[in-house]
Amino acid sequence: MKILVINGPNLNRLGLREPEVYGTKSLTELEQELINFAETQKVELTCFQSNHEGDIIDAIHESENQFHGIVMNPGAFTHYSYAIRDAIVSVTTPVIEVHISNVHKRESFRSESVTAAATVGQIVGLGFQGYRLAILALKELRGGTQK
Numbered sequence: 145m146k147i148l149v150i151n152g153p154n155l156n157r158l159g160l161r162e163p164e165v166y167g168t169k170s171l172t173e174l175e176q177e178l179i180n181f182a183e184t185q186k187v188e189l190t191c192f193q194s195n196h197e198g199d200i201i202d203a204i205h206e207s208e209n210q211f212h213g214i215v216m217n218p219g220a221f222t223h224y225s226y227a228i229r230d231a232i233v234s235v236t237t238p239v240i241e242v243h244i245s246n247v248h249k250r251e252s253f254r255s256e257s258v259t260a261a262a263t264v265g266q267i268v269g270l271g272f273q274g275y276r277l278a279i280l281a282l283k284e285l286r287g288g289t290q291k
């Protein structure tokens with residue numbers, strides 16, 4: 145099984161950016177941890193990060209014939225990108241939305257996700273663990289025994 149992890153804007157600043165909110169580990173550490181975890185689950189993981197809406201949209205479109213699922217943290221695009229929402233709806237690839245922080249405990253604008261309704265589900269506030277849970281959820285969704 146092949147899964148694409150998409151991290152959106154400013155997530156390349158993990159470890160440096162608001163460590164009290166997002167922790168002290170870098171994006172590279174997150175991606176390496178996820179690749180190691182995915183291996184134990186017989187999942188082939190590809191990690192992608194972009195600060196650009198169009199590149200994220202392209203990655204979603206191109207996922208269709210390459211990946212069985214997407215784990216996506218759209219960053220601040222979550223709160224206003226109808227274009228990313230439409231991209232998710234335009235493909236058959238199942239998407240699980242992840243947020244490292246508990247967006248409901250923060251500024252009110254973070255409580256709204258315009259993308260979540262287009263996804264299978266959302267995992268919020270569990271730190272990096274959220275990404276691992278999303279991988280497990282996609283795997284279960286597809287049926288545990290398939291490759």
Ligand code: DQA
Nearest residue numbers: 154217219220243244245254
């Ligand atoms: C975030 C929450 C968003 O509100 C914020 O803009 C981010 C990160 C999270 O992972 O908690 O960039 O998606």
